[in-house]
Structures are given as structure tokens and as C-alpha cells.
Amino acid sequence: MLYQNSIEGIEPEMLVGFFDGWPTPPSPETHLKLLKNSSTVVLAIDKDTDRVVGFITAVSDGVLSAYIPFLEVLPEYKNRGIGKELVHRMMAELAEIYMIDLCCDDDLVPYYKRFGMIKANGMLLRNYEKQSGI
Ligand SMILES: CC(C)(COP(=O)(O)OP(=O)(O)OC[C@H]1O[C@@H](n2cnc3c(N)ncnc32)[C@H](O)[C@@H]1OP(=O)(O)O)[C@@H](O)C(=O)NCCC(=O)NCCS
Structure with a gap:
């Protein structure tokens, strides 16, 4: 797996x-704009398929x-530690930032607790x- 920022x-x-599961998801073009x-x-x-298989974003002041x-x-690609790696890399990118916030469903609370x-x-x-999207 290749990770890039x-x-x-x-x-x-x-x-x-x-x-996944969104009734009216953004198109891949709109997804790229969002990124x-x-x-x-x-x-x-x-790299074998040249496909993005996971992503994480942050918006910051x-x-x-x-x-x-x-x-x-x-x-x-779930349950192979890709999400964990994405979060760790994002936290490293945001290491100088005071407040790092996100919202999630109750079932993911233990997941994010693992990252402190x-x-x-x-x-x-x-x-x-x-x-x-717009
Ligand atoms: C949440 C998500 C990014 C995790 O990605 P991943 O690559 O599978 O994560 P990891 O391999 O690092 O970790 C897997 C662990 O997360 C847990 N997990 C993943 N989704 C979960 C959920 N909805 N509820 C509870 N636990 C969940 C798995 O059970 C697994 O636990 P384990 O380590 O005890 O076996 C992925 O499941 C996903 O894309 N979910 C749909 C979108 C989503 O909910 N995003 C978060 C928005 S806040």
C-alpha cells in the first residue's frame, strides 16, 4: 500500500x-475537487490496481x-489497518494544531478513542x- 499526502x-x-451507502454520492470528479x-x-x-482505496481529509484555519x-x-480493503494508518498520518500532519475535531456514530467511538x-x-x-456536492 502506498500512502501520499x-x-x-x-x-x-x-x-x-x-x-458507500450515500443515496446521492458525489461523482469521482467532485470527490477529486473535495480533496x-x-x-x-x-x-x-x-499500486497493483492504481486505485485509491482509502482517504482522510482535514479542513483547518x-x-x-x-x-x-x-x-x-x-x-x-477494510480491517487491514489502512484506516488506522490514515488517521496516524493525518494526526502527524496536524501535530501543531490545538483542536482536532470530528463527528462519528456511537459505534466508532471506541475506534477513535484508540487514537487518544x-x-x-x-x-x-x-x-x-x-x-x-457543488
Ligand atoms: C471506519 C473505517 C475508515 C475503518 O477503516 P479500516 O481500514 O477498516 O480500519 P482499521 O483496519 O484501521 O481498523 C479496523 C477496526 O475498526 C473497527 N471498525 C470499523 N468500522 C467500525 C464500525 N462502524 N463500528 C465499530 N467498529 C468499526 C473494526 O471492527 C476493526 O476493529 P479491530 O481492530 O478491533 O479488529 C472504515 O470501516 C470505513 O470506511 N467505514 C465507513 C465510513 C466511515 O464510517 N467512516 C468514518 C466516519 S467518522
Whole structure:
């Protein structure tokens, strides 16, 4: 598995299969735009297939705070430690930042606790008609 902290060399065709379970997922082109516009990305790439198989993003003010909106590993690549590696690499990238926040479902609380994160409350608003992105 190859890990990289940029979108260099990434084409939309390499970004197929993400946003699992989303009724109206963003297209691979929109996914690439999302990666490009993020403050920090880490990608896991299967060199055998030249396919991105996992990604994590952060958006940050570069001073005090960062938010991690996305972490996903393709279903067929789960439970091999790829998610863990992506989180570790992102935490290393954000090591100088005071606040690192994310929201997750209850079942993932133990997962993120392993990285030293603590449980807090989150508040959400969703414009479902915009789920494919802009
Ligand atoms: C969460 C996710 C990124 C983990 O990726 P991964 O590469 O499989 O993770 P790792 O191999 O590092 O760790 C696997 C561990 O996470 C646990 N895990 C993964 N998803 C879980 C879930 N939804 N609920 C509880 N545990 C979960 C596995 O049971 C496994 O536990 P173990 O180490 O005790 O065996 C991946 O399951 C995924 O893409 N899920 C869908 C998207 C998602 O929920 N993203 C997080 C948004 S906050």
C-alpha cells in the first residue's frame, strides 16, 4: 500500500467506490475537487490496481483548529489497518494544531478513542439536496 499526502497524479477514475451507502454520492470528479480543496489529505493507493482505496481529509484555519470531515476505506480493503494508518498520518500532519475535531456514530467511538480522542457532543445540519456536492 502506498500512502501520499497530496493529490498529485490522482485522476477521477482512481476514485471509484467511495461514499458507500450515500443515496446521492458525489461523482469521482467532485470527490477529486473535495480533496483538492481540503487543507490536508492522506490517500491510500493500491499500486497493483492504481486505485485509491482509502482517504482522510482535514479542513483547518492553520492556526488553532482542524476538522476531519471524511475517513473512508473501500469495503474490500477494510480491517487491514489502512484506516488506522490514515488517521496516524493525518494526526502527524496536524501535530501543531490545538483542536482536532470530528463527528462519528456511537459505534466508532471506541475506534477513535484508540487514537487518544475523547467523546464530546456534535451538532449537525444536512442539506440533503446538496449531497452530491457543488
Ligand atoms: C471506519 C473505517 C475508515 C475503518 O477503516 P479500516 O481500514 O477498516 O480500519 P482499521 O483496519 O484501521 O481498523 C479496523 C477496526 O475498526 C473497527 N471498525 C470499523 N468500522 C467500525 C464500525 N462502524 N463500528 C465499530 N467498529 C468499526 C473494526 O471492527 C476493526 O476493529 P479491530 O481492530 O478491533 O479488529 C472504515 O470501516 C470505513 O470506511 N467505514 C465507513 C465510513 C466511515 O464510517 N467512516 C468514518 C466516519 S467518522
